[in-house]
Amino acid sequence: MSTLVETDAETLLAALRGLLAAKGLATPAEIAERLAITEKASPAQGARIVAKAWTDPAFRARLLADGTATVEGLGIPMRGAPPLGVLENTPDLHHLVVCTLCSCYPRAVLGYPPFWYKSAGYRARAVRDPRGLIAEWGTKLPDTTRIRVVDSTADYRWMVLPLRPAGTDGWSEDALAALVHEGDMVGVSVPSAG
Amino acid sequence: MDLAPGTEVRVKDDWPETRGPCHIRTPHYVRGRRGRILRRLGAFPNPEDLAFARPAPTRALYHVLFDETALFPDSRQGDDLLVELFEHWLEPA
Amino acid sequence: MDQDKPRAHHDMGGVPRYACEPVDIAPHTLSDFDKEVDALRQVLGLKGVMTVDELRRGIESIPEADYHRLSYYQRWIRSITDTLLRKGFITEDELRAALEAP
Structure with missing residues (x-):
């Protein structure tokens, strides 16, 4: 396992947020949509x-x-x-x-x-x-x-x-x-x- | 293998943890123990393969019932425990 | 129960070590971080990037001391990152650069 995964979790999320949006793997709009659906339950x-x-x-x-x-x-x-x-x-x-x-x-x-x-x-x-x-x-x-x-x-x-x-x-x-x-x-x- | 409700089964006393990286959904405390089939829940891709992004053949999933006292001798007579187990972990008892 | 069986540390059912551990039954609100990680995992699942089983495998491979020290969703983000790196969806160089960006 890469030691990078031991980075502080909030920092890791911020980095992934940008990378995954740029690659089209998870956009902020898609994340917001799932979050809204989850909160309805x-x-x-x-x-x-x-x-x-x-x-x-x-x-x-x-x-x-x-x-x-x-x-x-x-x-x-x-x-x-x-x-x-x-x-x-x-x-x-x-x-x-x-x-x-x-x-x-x-x-x-x-x-x-x-x-x-x-x-x-x-x-x-x-x-x-x-x-x-x-x-x-x-x-x-x-x-x-x-x-x-x-x-x-x-x-x-x-x-x-x-x-x-x-x-x-x-x-x-x-x-x-x-x-x-x-x-x-x-x-x-x-x-x-x- | 199709296990009818009521069939007595034994969970394999197998410890893949000792052989390298693995992902298994059979809790340690039922391994080697005897229970009985309550119902077949369906068939699902094997999580042991899914966890490593390997092609995952479908396996039958059963709801298996154990007497609590067969798992934990200090527990109360009459209580029982129900757990989802895949067919490849079960053998007729 | 046999004490010498080689159970994995996440496999907690009936483990005597926790027999006297009280359960904190008070309500805990999820943070924005928690909710975002949760939603991110769902998106990656729906898009076929990683399964929930891969998430679990990654969580289970966190060393025991870290597993207990980290919060629930801190484990998740570590597992998600590990899985994305393993599968080549992101590279170490890309991640390092993103972590160093202001």
Whole structure:
């Protein structure tokens, strides 16, 4: 590896910016366009998907069967993105997603992965002590609930469909979506109406 | 090789890290361990080749389920772990 | 788990060394640098210059001490630069000149 790569990162980016623009490999306009597209994805977008799945059984079934096509149907751009798989939590089974090798994350839906998801502590502990790990978020599951850790190692990206909280019968999709947070769709936390 | 859901498999106990530069998507903690096929996820170009810009033949990708206690003896009975593994890392158990 | 297996340093699942490491769950905002590097990688992917797998290979080849010292996107820009040099999309001379430009 060339020692030039050890140059300060901001300086390296500035140098590449000019070189790649001059060569037509990555122009400022192309970079700005991708950045804008990336910023449209967010946990709020994921929360809307979850709320729709809670209120529309046919949508829920399609989402679980083919996440990519189903969210595309909501207008979320998935072209070029890895396929999306959706993991349904039940009273008996709770999913926790991690990428132990890097930071694979359902970015097309949820946006940039959060800082903690990329950390060594999270990546190491999720597969070995999932209950101890989610306790950092104050999450405690019933003793009767099993945990399924999902190590996202390859070509899919995984999003958790959390359990709909009790006491939300008749709520609108908007009100339900407001209950759903980033961590709920990774499995470190669970939504609550309380 | 087509592995049906429920098939018992063993992950190869192979350590390409010891043989030179490589890029592999099979975590160290499942190698040599027994699990079972949950589903076939599809077929994708082999990342071990893509990482070096080599022609990448397509390989079947499986979702493989392991008992947590088979991976980490101190973990809780009943919990399990699901991981995406390529066919060339799997052999029938 | 076997402690003598030759795992790579990025292959962190279950590694006892991090067993007691607390996780910083506070929100962190990405900087302009972070977002630009992220978008640059996407453009290079869409244009067939480099795959995400090449990005990862480059990150994994960063020596362990640097891997842990560098931020997430600092690793990325190092890997991107390494890959562009390796594949001849840019040369060392071009990069050196660009780095020295005011």
